[in-house]
Amino acid sequence: MAKQNMPAAKTKPAKAASAKANSGKATAVKADAAKAAAKPETVTFIDNRTGKRFDYPIIKGTVGPDVVDIRKFYGDTGMFTYDPGYGSTGSCSSSITYIDGDVGILEYRGYPIEQLAEHSHFLEVAYLLLSGELPTAKELREFEDSITHHTMLQEQIHFFFRGFRRDSHPMALMVAAVGSLAAFYHDYLDFHDPKDRMIASHRLISKIPTIAAWAYKYSQGQPFMYPRNDLDYAGNFLHMTFATPCETYKVNPVLARALDRLFILHADHEQNASTSTVRLAGSSGANPFACISAGIASLWGPAHGGANEAVLDMLTQIGDRNRIPEFIKRAKDKNDPFRLMGFGHRVYKNYDPRAKIIQRSCHDVLDELGIRKEPLLDLAMELERIALEDDYFVEHKLYPNVDFYSGIIYKAMGFPNSMFTAMFAIARTVGWIAQWAEMMVDSESRIGRPRQRFIGATRRNYVPISRRKAK
Ligand code: ACO
Numbered sequence: 393m394a395k396q397n398m399p400a401a402k403t404k405p406a407k408a409a410s411a412k413a414n415s416g417k418a419t420a421v422k423a424d425a426a427k428a429a430a431k432p433e434t435v436t437f438i439d440n441r442t443g444k445r446f447d448y449p450i451i452k453g454t455v456g457p458d459v460v461d462i463r464k465f466y467g468d469t470g471m472f473t474y475d476p477g478y479g480s481t482g483s484c485s486s487s488i489t490y491i492d493g494d495v496g497i498l499e500y501r502g503y504p505i506e507q508l509a510e511h512s513h514f515l516e517v518a519y520l521l522l523s524g525e526l527p528t529a530k531e532l533r534e535f536e537d538s539i540t541h542h543t544m545l546q547e548q549i550h551f552f553f554r555g556f557r558r559d560s561h562p563m564a565l566m567v568a569a570v571g572s573l574a575a576f577y578h579d580y581l582d583f584h585d586p587k588d589r590m591i592a593s594h595r596l597i598s599k600i601p602t603i604a605a606w607a608y609k610y611s612q613g614q615p616f617m618y619p620r621n622d623l624d625y626a627g628n629f630l631h632m633t634f635a636t637p638c639e640t641y642k643v644n645p646v647l648a649r650a651l652d653r654l655f656i657l658h659a660d661h662e663q664n665a666s667t668s669t670v671r672l673a674g675s676s677g678a679n680p681f682a683c684i685s686a687g688i689a690s691l692w693g694p695a696h697g698g699a700n701e702a703v704l705d706m707l708t709q710i711g712d713r714n715r716i717p718e719f720i721k722r723a724k725d726k727n728d729p730f731r732l733m734g735f736g737h738r739v740y741k742n743y744d745p746r747a748k749i750i751q752r753s754c755h756d757v758l759d760e761l762g763i764r765k766e767p768l769l770d771l772a773m774e775l776e777r778i779a780l781e782d783d784y785f786v787e788h789k790l791y792p793n794v795d796f797y798s799g800i801i802y803k804a805m806g807f808p809n810s811m812f813t814a815m816f817a818i819a820r821t822v823g824w825i826a827q828w829a830e831m832m833v834d835s836e837s838r839i840g841r842p843r844q845r846f847i848g849a850t851r852r853n854y855v856p857i858s859r860r861k862a863k
Contacts, residue, residue: 432447433449433450434447434448434449434450435447435448435450435460436448437465437469439469444469446465446468446469448460448461448462448464448465449461453485455490456490456492459482466843472843472844472845474845477738478668479738482663483663483668483671483840484663484671484831484834484836484837485834485836486662486663486827486830487501487524487830488500488501488521488660488662488823488826488827488830489501489521489660489661489662489823490502490662491661491662491739491740493737493738493739493740493741493742494741494742495742496740496742496743496744496745497745498661498745498746500517500520500521500659500660501520501521501524501525503520503526505656505657505745505746505749506745506749508520508656509653509656509657509749512656513624513625513652513656514625514626514652514655514656514659514819515532515535515536515539515624515625516532517656517659517822518535518539518597518659518822519531519532519535521659521660521822521823521826522593522822522825522826522829538594538598539594539597539598539625540598540621540628541598541621542594542595542598542599543598543599543601543602543619543621543628544599544602544618544619545576545599545602545603545606546576546577548576549569549572549576550616552568552569552572553565553569553606553607553610553616554610556568556610558610558611558613559611560607560610560611561810562604562607562608562611562810562811562813562814563688563691563692563698563810563813563814563817565603565606565607565610566603566604566607566688566814566817567685567688567689567692568685569603569606569607570596570600570603570681570684570685570688571681571682571685572681573595573596573599573681574679574681574682577592577595577681580592581679583677583680583832584832589680589829589832592680592681592825593680593825593826593829596680596681596684596821596825597821597822597825600817600818600821601619601625601628601629601632601818602619602632604629604633604811604814604815604817604818605617605629605632605633606632607811607814608633608807608808608811608814609632609633611808611810614636615636615637616632617631617632617633617635617636617637618632619631619632623643624648624652625652625655626648626649626651626652626655627643627645627648629651629818630643630644630647630648630651630805631643633807633811634806644760646756646757646760647757647760647761647805650753650756650757650760650801650805651805651815653749653753654750654753654798654801654815654819655818655819656819657746657749657750657794657819658746658794658798658816658819658820659819659820659822659823660820660822660823660826660827661820661823663827664696664738665690665691665693665695665696666687666688666690666691666696666697666820666824667687667820667823667824667827669686669687669689669690670683670684670686670687670824670827670828671827671828671831671840672686672840673686673687674828674831674832675831675837675838675839675840676839680825680828683824683828684821684824684825684828687817687820687821687824688817691813691816691817691820692813694733697795697813697816697817697820698813699733699734699793699795700734700795700798700799700802700812700813700816701799701809701810701812701813702733702734702795703733703734703772703795703796703799704768704799704800704803704809704812705733705809706719706732706733706734707768707771707772707775708768710771710775711771712771713770713771713774716771716774716775716778717778719732719775720732720775720778720779720782723735723784724782724784732775732779732785732790733795734792734793734795734796734797735779735785735790735791735792735793735796736788736790736791736793737791737793740791740793741789741791742789742791743791743792744791744792744793744794746793746794747791747792747793747794747796747797750794750796750797750798750801751792751797753797753801754769754797754800754801754804757801757804757805758804761804761805763804766800766804768800768803769797769800772796772797772800776792776796798812798816799812802815
Protein backbone atom coordinates (compact mmCIF):
# COMPACT_ATOMS: atom_id res chain seq x y z
CA MET A 393 0.00 0.00 0.00
CA ALA A 394 1.45 3.33 -1.02
CA LYS A 395 2.01 5.90 1.69
CA GLN A 396 -1.10 7.98 2.25
CA ASN A 397 -1.63 11.42 3.75
CA MET A 398 1.64 12.49 2.14
CA PRO A 399 1.85 16.21 1.34
CA ALA A 400 0.72 16.75 -2.24
CA ALA A 401 3.61 17.11 -4.70
CA LYS A 402 4.43 20.79 -5.25
CA THR A 403 3.69 22.06 -8.78
CA LYS A 404 5.31 24.95 -10.61
CA PRO A 405 3.17 28.19 -10.85
CA ALA A 406 0.84 27.93 -13.86
CA LYS A 407 1.06 30.50 -16.68
CA ALA A 408 -1.69 33.20 -16.72
CA ALA A 409 -3.48 31.87 -19.84
CA SER A 410 -3.66 28.32 -18.71
CA ALA A 411 -4.69 29.57 -15.25
CA LYS A 412 -7.80 31.18 -16.77
CA ALA A 413 -8.58 28.10 -18.79
CA ASN A 414 -8.20 26.00 -15.71
CA SER A 415 -10.37 28.14 -13.45
CA GLY A 416 -13.54 26.35 -14.61
CA LYS A 417 -11.90 23.01 -13.95
CA ALA A 418 -10.81 24.19 -10.51
CA THR A 419 -14.41 25.07 -9.57
CA ALA A 420 -15.51 21.58 -10.66
CA VAL A 421 -12.70 19.97 -8.68
CA LYS A 422 -13.72 21.99 -5.57
CA ALA A 423 -17.33 20.87 -5.98
CA ASP A 424 -16.21 17.24 -6.31
CA ALA A 425 -14.05 17.64 -3.21
CA ALA A 426 -17.00 19.11 -1.28
CA LYS A 427 -19.20 16.22 -2.44
CA ALA A 428 -16.53 13.71 -1.45
CA ALA A 429 -16.13 15.45 1.91
CA ALA A 430 -19.85 15.10 2.55
CA LYS A 431 -19.68 11.33 2.00
CA PRO A 432 -19.84 9.34 5.22
CA GLU A 433 -16.53 7.93 6.46
CA THR A 434 -17.99 4.45 6.73
CA VAL A 435 -17.98 1.05 5.05
CA THR A 436 -21.28 -0.77 4.56
CA PHE A 437 -21.57 -4.54 4.78
CA ILE A 438 -24.68 -5.98 3.12
CA ASP A 439 -25.92 -9.42 4.12
CA ASN A 440 -27.15 -10.54 0.70
CA ARG A 441 -29.38 -13.21 2.26
CA THR A 442 -31.53 -10.64 4.03
CA GLY A 443 -30.57 -7.35 2.38
CA LYS A 444 -29.69 -5.92 5.82
CA ARG A 445 -27.00 -3.21 5.80
CA PHE A 446 -24.46 -2.57 8.52
CA ASP A 447 -22.30 0.55 8.63
CA TYR A 448 -18.85 0.63 10.20
CA PRO A 449 -16.67 3.70 10.75
CA ILE A 450 -13.41 4.18 8.89
CA ILE A 451 -10.65 5.29 11.22
CA LYS A 452 -7.34 6.74 10.10
CA GLY A 453 -3.76 6.53 11.23
CA THR A 454 -1.23 9.30 10.72
CA VAL A 455 -0.01 7.39 7.65
CA GLY A 456 -0.85 4.05 6.02
CA PRO A 457 -4.08 2.38 4.93
CA ASP A 458 -7.40 3.37 6.48
CA VAL A 459 -8.90 0.93 8.97
CA VAL A 460 -12.51 -0.29 9.26
CA ASP A 461 -13.58 -0.46 12.89
CA ILE A 462 -15.52 -3.75 13.12
CA ARG A 463 -15.55 -4.08 16.90
CA LYS A 464 -19.38 -4.14 16.92
CA PHE A 465 -19.64 -6.52 13.93
CA TYR A 466 -20.50 -9.67 15.91
CA GLY A 467 -23.00 -7.86 18.13
CA ASP A 468 -24.70 -6.32 15.07
CA THR A 469 -24.67 -9.27 12.68
CA GLY A 470 -24.16 -12.44 14.76
CA MET A 471 -21.26 -13.31 12.43
CA PHE A 472 -17.48 -13.37 12.84
CA THR A 473 -14.97 -12.18 10.28
CA TYR A 474 -12.62 -14.96 9.07
CA ASP A 475 -8.96 -14.04 8.56
CA PRO A 476 -6.46 -16.86 9.29
CA GLY A 477 -3.00 -15.35 9.68
CA TYR A 478 -4.63 -11.93 10.29
CA GLY A 479 -3.56 -10.61 6.85
CA SER A 480 -6.41 -8.05 6.87
CA THR A 481 -6.81 -7.55 10.60
CA GLY A 482 -5.37 -4.77 12.75
CA SER A 483 -5.14 -5.84 16.39
CA CYS A 484 -4.13 -2.55 18.01
CA SER A 485 -3.21 1.08 17.48
CA SER A 486 0.51 1.70 17.77
CA SER A 487 2.85 4.66 17.38
CA ILE A 488 6.12 2.72 17.45
CA THR A 489 6.95 1.32 14.01
CA TYR A 490 5.60 2.04 10.54
CA ILE A 491 6.14 -0.25 7.54
CA ASP A 492 5.05 0.33 3.95
CA GLY A 493 5.83 -3.07 2.51
CA ASP A 494 4.92 -2.20 -1.07
CA VAL A 495 7.70 0.32 -1.39
CA GLY A 496 10.06 -1.10 1.25
CA ILE A 497 9.81 1.58 3.96
CA LEU A 498 10.57 0.94 7.63
CA GLU A 499 10.50 3.72 10.23
CA TYR A 500 10.93 3.65 14.01
CA ARG A 501 8.94 6.49 15.60
CA GLY A 502 9.03 8.24 12.21
CA TYR A 503 12.79 7.93 11.65
CA PRO A 504 13.83 5.96 8.53
CA ILE A 505 15.74 2.76 9.34
CA GLU A 506 18.52 3.75 6.92
CA GLN A 507 19.24 6.95 8.91
CA LEU A 508 19.18 5.14 12.25
CA ALA A 509 21.47 2.37 10.97
CA GLU A 510 23.90 4.95 9.61
CA HIS A 511 23.97 7.57 12.38
CA SER A 512 22.57 6.07 15.58
CA HIS A 513 23.52 3.20 17.85
CA PHE A 514 21.48 0.45 19.42
CA LEU A 515 20.92 1.92 22.88
CA GLU A 516 19.88 5.27 21.43
CA VAL A 517 17.41 3.40 19.19
CA ALA A 518 16.22 1.43 22.23
CA TYR A 519 15.54 4.71 24.04
CA LEU A 520 13.69 6.02 20.98
CA LEU A 521 11.51 2.91 20.72
CA LEU A 522 10.68 2.94 24.43
CA SER A 523 10.07 6.64 24.93
CA GLY A 524 8.98 7.89 21.50
CA GLU A 525 11.70 10.55 21.13
CA LEU A 526 15.44 10.65 20.57
CA PRO A 527 17.19 11.30 23.89
CA THR A 528 19.09 14.42 24.88
CA ALA A 529 22.74 13.82 25.80
CA LYS A 530 21.80 13.66 29.51
CA GLU A 531 18.88 11.29 28.94
CA LEU A 532 21.07 8.99 26.84
CA ARG A 533 23.85 9.00 29.45
CA GLU A 534 21.38 8.04 32.18
CA PHE A 535 19.74 5.35 30.06
CA GLU A 536 23.06 3.80 29.03
CA ASP A 537 24.20 3.91 32.62
CA SER A 538 21.07 2.11 33.79
CA ILE A 539 21.36 -0.61 31.12
CA THR A 540 25.11 -1.06 31.70
CA HIS A 541 24.66 -1.42 35.46
CA HIS A 542 21.98 -4.13 35.28
CA THR A 543 23.67 -6.64 32.95
CA MET A 544 24.63 -9.12 35.68
CA LEU A 545 22.26 -11.98 36.37
CA GLN A 546 21.17 -13.07 39.81
CA GLU A 547 23.93 -15.49 40.83
CA GLN A 548 21.45 -18.35 41.36
CA ILE A 549 20.74 -18.36 37.59
CA HIS A 550 24.03 -20.27 37.12
CA PHE A 551 22.37 -23.29 38.64
CA PHE A 552 19.31 -22.91 36.47
CA PHE A 553 21.53 -23.13 33.36
CA ARG A 554 23.32 -26.15 34.76
CA GLY A 555 20.07 -28.16 34.74
CA PHE A 556 20.18 -28.28 30.92
CA ARG A 557 21.98 -30.70 28.63
CA ARG A 558 25.13 -29.19 27.13
CA ASP A 559 23.82 -29.77 23.60
CA SER A 560 20.56 -27.88 24.20
CA HIS A 561 19.67 -25.38 21.50
CA PRO A 562 20.45 -21.84 22.80
CA MET A 563 16.87 -20.78 22.02
CA ALA A 564 15.56 -23.48 24.40
CA LEU A 565 17.75 -21.99 27.13
CA MET A 566 16.65 -18.46 26.21
CA VAL A 567 12.93 -19.33 26.44
CA ALA A 568 13.51 -20.93 29.83
CA ALA A 569 15.99 -18.43 31.30
CA VAL A 570 13.99 -15.35 30.32
CA GLY A 571 10.79 -16.92 31.71
CA SER A 572 12.71 -17.72 34.90
CA LEU A 573 13.45 -14.01 35.44
CA ALA A 574 9.85 -13.79 36.66
CA ALA A 575 10.94 -15.96 39.58
CA PHE A 576 14.22 -14.14 40.22
CA TYR A 577 12.95 -10.57 39.94
CA HIS A 578 9.52 -10.45 41.52
CA ASP A 579 9.76 -7.00 43.06
CA TYR A 580 8.39 -3.96 41.21
CA LEU A 581 5.54 -5.84 39.57
CA ASP A 582 2.76 -3.25 39.60
CA PHE A 583 2.54 -2.85 35.85
CA HIS A 584 0.09 0.01 36.14
CA ASP A 585 2.95 2.01 37.68
CA PRO A 586 5.20 3.57 34.98
CA LYS A 587 8.25 3.17 37.24
CA ASP A 588 7.69 -0.59 37.57
CA ARG A 589 7.20 -0.93 33.81
CA MET A 590 10.44 0.98 33.27
CA ILE A 591 12.34 -1.24 35.70
CA ALA A 592 11.09 -4.41 34.00
CA SER A 593 12.06 -2.95 30.58
CA HIS A 594 15.57 -2.00 31.68
CA ARG A 595 16.11 -5.36 33.33
CA LEU A 596 15.15 -7.22 30.17
CA ILE A 597 17.24 -5.09 27.80
CA SER A 598 20.30 -5.26 30.04
CA LYS A 599 20.13 -8.96 30.93
CA ILE A 600 19.16 -10.52 27.60
CA PRO A 601 22.70 -10.35 26.09
CA THR A 602 24.09 -11.99 29.22
CA ILE A 603 21.53 -14.80 28.94
CA ALA A 604 22.29 -15.35 25.22
CA ALA A 605 26.06 -15.30 25.78
CA TRP A 606 25.75 -17.74 28.66
CA ALA A 607 23.59 -20.06 26.56
CA TYR A 608 26.52 -20.15 24.12
CA LYS A 609 29.15 -20.60 26.83
CA TYR A 610 27.18 -23.44 28.36
CA SER A 611 26.97 -25.25 25.00
CA GLN A 612 30.76 -24.88 24.62
CA GLY A 613 31.51 -26.18 28.12
CA GLN A 614 33.32 -22.89 28.86
CA PRO A 615 33.03 -20.75 32.01
CA PHE A 616 30.39 -18.04 32.00
CA MET A 617 31.96 -14.61 31.45
CA TYR A 618 30.66 -11.70 33.51
CA PRO A 619 29.69 -8.44 31.75
CA ARG A 620 32.19 -5.58 31.49
CA ASN A 621 30.89 -2.08 32.17
CA ASP A 622 33.61 -0.35 30.14
CA LEU A 623 32.24 -1.85 26.90
CA ASP A 624 29.26 -0.78 24.85
CA TYR A 625 26.21 -3.03 24.39
CA ALA A 626 27.42 -4.99 21.33
CA GLY A 627 31.07 -5.03 22.45
CA ASN A 628 30.06 -6.41 25.84
CA PHE A 629 28.06 -9.16 24.15
CA LEU A 630 31.07 -10.11 22.00
CA HIS A 631 33.20 -10.16 25.17
CA MET A 632 30.76 -12.37 27.13
CA THR A 633 30.54 -14.73 24.14
CA PHE A 634 34.14 -15.04 22.98
CA ALA A 635 36.35 -14.10 25.94
CA THR A 636 37.70 -16.71 28.34
CA PRO A 637 39.26 -16.13 31.78
CA CYS A 638 42.64 -17.29 30.40
CA GLU A 639 43.53 -14.27 28.29
CA THR A 640 42.58 -10.68 27.54
CA TYR A 641 39.94 -10.36 24.84
CA LYS A 642 40.09 -7.26 22.68
CA VAL A 643 36.81 -6.25 21.07
CA ASN A 644 37.17 -5.51 17.35
CA PRO A 645 35.40 -2.14 16.90
CA VAL A 646 34.41 -2.90 13.28
CA LEU A 647 32.71 -6.13 14.32
CA ALA A 648 31.10 -4.44 17.34
CA ARG A 649 29.73 -1.68 15.08
CA ALA A 650 28.42 -4.24 12.55
CA LEU A 651 26.71 -6.18 15.34
CA ASP A 652 25.26 -2.99 16.82
CA ARG A 653 23.84 -2.14 13.38
CA LEU A 654 22.29 -5.62 13.11
CA PHE A 655 20.69 -5.06 16.51
CA ILE A 656 19.23 -1.73 15.26
CA LEU A 657 17.78 -3.43 12.16
CA HIS A 658 16.16 -6.17 14.23
CA ALA A 659 14.91 -3.99 17.09
CA ASP A 660 11.23 -3.78 16.10
CA HIS A 661 8.95 -4.68 13.24
CA GLU A 662 5.41 -3.79 14.35
CA GLN A 663 2.83 -6.58 14.78
CA ASN A 664 4.80 -9.64 13.55
CA ALA A 665 4.20 -13.14 14.97
CA SER A 666 6.46 -12.82 18.02
CA THR A 667 5.36 -9.27 18.89
CA SER A 668 1.71 -10.26 18.58
CA THR A 669 2.50 -13.23 20.83
CA VAL A 670 3.99 -10.89 23.44
CA ARG A 671 0.93 -8.62 23.23
CA LEU A 672 -1.49 -11.55 23.40
CA ALA A 673 0.31 -13.04 26.41
CA GLY A 674 0.48 -9.62 28.07
CA SER A 675 -3.17 -8.84 27.39
CA SER A 676 -4.15 -11.11 30.28
CA GLY A 677 -1.96 -9.11 32.67
CA ALA A 678 0.80 -11.75 32.65
CA ASN A 679 4.29 -11.06 34.00
CA PRO A 680 6.40 -9.25 31.31
CA PHE A 681 9.33 -11.68 31.65
CA ALA A 682 6.92 -14.53 30.87
CA CYS A 683 5.50 -12.53 27.93
CA ILE A 684 8.96 -11.96 26.42
CA SER A 685 9.72 -15.66 26.88
CA ALA A 686 6.57 -16.38 24.83
CA GLY A 687 7.86 -13.96 22.18
CA ILE A 688 11.20 -15.78 22.03
CA ALA A 689 9.37 -19.09 21.53
CA SER A 690 7.42 -17.64 18.61
CA LEU A 691 10.54 -16.08 17.09
CA TRP A 692 12.30 -19.45 17.03
CA GLY A 693 10.20 -20.84 14.15
CA PRO A 694 11.86 -21.04 10.70
CA ALA A 695 9.08 -18.96 9.11
CA HIS A 696 10.07 -16.10 11.46
CA GLY A 697 13.37 -15.41 13.29
CA GLY A 698 14.56 -19.00 12.87
CA ALA A 699 14.99 -18.26 9.16
CA ASN A 700 18.55 -16.90 9.63
CA GLU A 701 19.69 -20.32 10.86
CA ALA A 702 17.64 -22.04 8.16
CA VAL A 703 19.25 -19.88 5.42
CA LEU A 704 22.73 -21.09 6.32
CA ASP A 705 21.52 -24.68 6.51
CA MET A 706 19.95 -24.22 3.07
CA LEU A 707 23.05 -22.61 1.52
CA THR A 708 25.18 -25.43 2.93
CA GLN A 709 22.74 -27.96 1.51
CA ILE A 710 22.85 -26.30 -1.94
CA GLY A 711 26.64 -26.29 -1.68
CA ASP A 712 27.42 -25.33 -5.27
CA ARG A 713 26.08 -22.68 -7.64
CA ASN A 714 25.37 -25.39 -10.24
CA ARG A 715 22.72 -26.79 -7.94
CA ILE A 716 20.83 -23.48 -7.55
CA PRO A 717 18.36 -24.20 -10.42
CA GLU A 718 17.43 -27.52 -8.80
CA PHE A 719 16.54 -25.74 -5.52
CA ILE A 720 14.72 -22.90 -7.29
CA LYS A 721 12.64 -25.57 -9.04
CA ARG A 722 11.87 -27.24 -5.72
CA ALA A 723 10.85 -23.89 -4.14
CA LYS A 724 8.30 -23.40 -6.92
CA ASP A 725 6.88 -26.92 -6.68
CA LYS A 726 3.62 -26.83 -4.67
CA ASN A 727 4.05 -30.53 -3.81
CA ASP A 728 7.46 -29.95 -2.27
CA PRO A 729 7.51 -28.36 1.22
CA PHE A 730 10.91 -26.75 0.45
CA ARG A 731 10.89 -22.92 0.42
CA LEU A 732 13.71 -20.56 -0.32
CA MET A 733 14.61 -19.51 3.21
CA GLY A 734 15.29 -15.80 3.70
CA PHE A 735 12.94 -15.02 0.81
CA GLY A 736 9.42 -13.61 1.02
CA HIS A 737 7.65 -11.64 3.69
CA ARG A 738 4.06 -11.13 4.81
CA VAL A 739 4.36 -7.35 4.58
CA TYR A 740 7.25 -6.57 2.21
CA LYS A 741 6.31 -7.01 -1.42
CA ASN A 742 9.50 -5.22 -2.34
CA TYR A 743 13.13 -5.46 -1.24
CA ASP A 744 13.25 -5.55 2.58
CA PRO A 745 15.16 -2.30 3.39
CA ARG A 746 17.00 -4.11 6.17
CA ALA A 747 18.34 -6.75 3.77
CA LYS A 748 20.00 -4.04 1.64
CA ILE A 749 21.82 -2.59 4.67
CA ILE A 750 22.84 -6.05 5.88
CA GLN A 751 24.23 -7.02 2.48
CA ARG A 752 26.53 -3.96 2.60
CA SER A 753 27.52 -4.70 6.21
CA CYS A 754 28.39 -8.24 5.16
CA HIS A 755 31.15 -6.96 2.88
CA ASP A 756 32.53 -4.64 5.63
CA VAL A 757 32.81 -7.53 8.08
CA LEU A 758 34.41 -9.92 5.59
CA ASP A 759 36.92 -7.20 4.55
CA GLU A 760 37.78 -6.48 8.19
CA LEU A 761 38.35 -10.17 8.86
CA GLY A 762 40.46 -10.49 5.72
CA ILE A 763 38.07 -13.05 4.26
CA ARG A 764 38.68 -12.54 0.55
CA LYS A 765 36.33 -15.27 -0.53
CA GLU A 766 33.30 -16.53 1.35
CA PRO A 767 31.72 -19.29 -0.73
CA LEU A 768 28.39 -18.98 1.12
CA LEU A 769 28.17 -15.24 0.34
CA ASP A 770 28.95 -15.89 -3.34
CA LEU A 771 26.31 -18.61 -3.35
CA ALA A 772 23.76 -16.35 -1.62
CA MET A 773 24.34 -13.51 -4.10
CA GLU A 774 24.03 -15.87 -7.05
CA LEU A 775 20.86 -17.39 -5.59
CA GLU A 776 19.42 -13.91 -5.14
CA ARG A 777 20.34 -12.96 -8.71
CA ILE A 778 18.72 -16.05 -10.21
CA ALA A 779 15.60 -15.87 -8.01
CA LEU A 780 15.00 -12.17 -8.78
CA GLU A 781 15.04 -12.95 -12.51
CA ASP A 782 12.69 -15.90 -12.16
CA ASP A 783 9.04 -15.32 -13.21
CA TYR A 784 7.67 -17.15 -10.15
CA PHE A 785 9.58 -14.95 -7.68
CA VAL A 786 8.80 -11.80 -9.67
CA GLU A 787 5.06 -12.59 -9.86
CA HIS A 788 4.87 -13.56 -6.18
CA LYS A 789 6.91 -10.46 -5.21
CA LEU A 790 9.39 -12.56 -3.26
CA TYR A 791 12.53 -10.63 -2.30
CA PRO A 792 15.34 -11.35 0.16
CA ASN A 793 14.28 -10.50 3.71
CA VAL A 794 16.31 -9.42 6.76
CA ASP A 795 17.47 -12.97 7.42
CA PHE A 796 18.97 -13.74 4.02
CA TYR A 797 22.41 -12.22 4.70
CA SER A 798 22.53 -11.83 8.50
CA GLY A 799 23.67 -15.43 9.10
CA ILE A 800 26.70 -14.96 6.83
CA ILE A 801 27.86 -12.03 8.99
CA TYR A 802 27.25 -13.93 12.22
CA LYS A 803 29.14 -16.95 10.86
CA ALA A 804 32.11 -14.79 9.83
CA MET A 805 32.17 -13.32 13.36
CA GLY A 806 32.49 -16.85 14.74
CA PHE A 807 28.94 -17.57 15.94
CA PRO A 808 27.57 -21.08 15.35
CA ASN A 809 24.32 -21.29 13.33
CA SER A 810 22.36 -22.19 16.45
CA MET A 811 23.12 -18.74 17.97
CA PHE A 812 21.71 -16.69 15.08
CA THR A 813 18.11 -16.59 16.29
CA ALA A 814 19.24 -15.97 19.87
CA MET A 815 20.96 -12.81 18.63
CA PHE A 816 17.79 -11.74 16.84
CA ALA A 817 16.01 -12.19 20.19
CA ILE A 818 18.50 -9.86 21.95
CA ALA A 819 17.62 -7.03 19.57
CA ARG A 820 13.88 -7.71 19.35
CA THR A 821 13.51 -7.68 23.14
CA VAL A 822 13.52 -3.88 22.90
CA GLY A 823 10.63 -3.89 20.42
CA TRP A 824 8.69 -6.50 22.38
CA ILE A 825 8.93 -4.61 25.65
CA ALA A 826 8.14 -1.26 24.00
CA GLN A 827 5.03 -2.82 22.43
CA TRP A 828 4.05 -4.46 25.72
CA ALA A 829 4.42 -1.14 27.59
CA GLU A 830 2.38 0.65 24.91
CA MET A 831 -0.40 -1.92 25.30
CA MET A 832 -0.42 -1.52 29.09
CA VAL A 833 -1.45 2.15 28.80
CA ASP A 834 -3.81 1.77 25.83
CA SER A 835 -7.35 2.40 27.10
CA GLU A 836 -8.76 0.42 24.14
CA SER A 837 -6.68 -2.67 24.91
CA ARG A 838 -8.66 -5.78 25.94
CA ILE A 839 -7.67 -9.37 26.57
CA GLY A 840 -6.83 -10.88 23.15
CA ARG A 841 -9.41 -13.49 22.29
CA PRO A 842 -9.97 -14.36 18.60
CA ARG A 843 -13.05 -16.37 17.57
CA GLN A 844 -13.22 -19.43 15.32
CA ARG A 845 -15.20 -21.06 12.55
CA PHE A 846 -16.10 -24.41 14.13
CA ILE A 847 -15.88 -27.33 11.66
CA GLY A 848 -15.94 -30.27 14.09
CA ALA A 849 -18.70 -32.73 14.99
CA THR A 850 -22.07 -31.36 15.96
CA ARG A 851 -23.68 -32.37 19.26
CA ARG A 852 -23.93 -36.17 19.79
CA ASN A 853 -24.50 -38.56 22.68
CA TYR A 854 -21.76 -40.29 24.69
CA VAL A 855 -21.28 -43.96 23.67
CA PRO A 856 -20.21 -46.49 26.39
CA ILE A 857 -16.86 -48.15 25.53
CA SER A 858 -18.47 -51.60 25.18
CA ARG A 859 -20.68 -50.32 22.34
CA ARG A 860 -17.95 -48.50 20.36
CA LYS A 861 -17.11 -50.06 17.00
CA ALA A 862 -13.48 -50.61 15.86
CA LYS A 863 -12.49 -48.19 13.09
N1 ACO B 1 9.89 -19.76 -1.39
C1 ACO B 1 9.00 -20.15 -2.31
N2 ACO B 1 7.73 -19.72 -2.38
C2 ACO B 1 7.32 -18.85 -1.46
C3 ACO B 1 8.20 -18.37 -0.44
C4 ACO B 1 9.52 -18.86 -0.42
N3 ACO B 1 10.39 -18.46 0.50
N4 ACO B 1 7.53 -17.51 0.35
C5 ACO B 1 6.28 -17.41 -0.12
N5 ACO B 1 6.15 -18.22 -1.23
C6 ACO B 1 4.96 -18.34 -2.07
C7 ACO B 1 3.92 -19.23 -1.41
O1 ACO B 1 4.06 -20.58 -1.80
C8 ACO B 1 2.63 -18.63 -1.91
O2 ACO B 1 2.44 -19.07 -3.25
P1 ACO B 1 0.94 -19.25 -3.88
O3 ACO B 1 0.24 -17.94 -3.67
O4 ACO B 1 1.20 -19.57 -5.32
O5 ACO B 1 0.32 -20.37 -3.09
C9 ACO B 1 2.92 -17.13 -1.97
O6 ACO B 1 4.35 -17.04 -2.15
C10 ACO B 1 2.54 -16.36 -0.70
O7 ACO B 1 3.14 -17.01 0.40
P2 ACO B 1 2.45 -17.18 1.82
O8 ACO B 1 3.07 -18.32 2.54
O9 ACO B 1 0.96 -17.18 1.68
O10 ACO B 1 2.88 -15.81 2.47
P3 ACO B 1 2.90 -15.50 4.00
O11 ACO B 1 2.79 -14.04 4.11
O12 ACO B 1 1.89 -16.32 4.73
O13 ACO B 1 4.35 -16.01 4.47
C11 ACO B 1 6.66 -16.06 4.96
C12 ACO B 1 5.44 -15.18 4.63
C13 ACO B 1 6.33 -17.00 6.12
C14 ACO B 1 7.81 -15.16 5.41
C15 ACO B 1 7.07 -16.85 3.71
O14 ACO B 1 7.44 -15.98 2.66
C16 ACO B 1 8.21 -17.85 3.98
O15 ACO B 1 7.95 -18.97 4.43
N6 ACO B 1 9.50 -17.45 3.72
C17 ACO B 1 10.63 -18.28 4.03
C18 ACO B 1 10.96 -18.19 5.52
C19 ACO B 1 11.57 -16.86 5.90
O16 ACO B 1 12.51 -16.37 5.27
N7 ACO B 1 11.06 -16.27 7.00
C20 ACO B 1 11.60 -15.02 7.55
C21 ACO B 1 10.64 -13.90 7.37
S1 ACO B 1 11.34 -12.40 7.99
C22 ACO B 1 11.16 -12.54 9.63
O17 ACO B 1 10.21 -13.05 10.14
C23 ACO B 1 12.17 -11.99 10.46
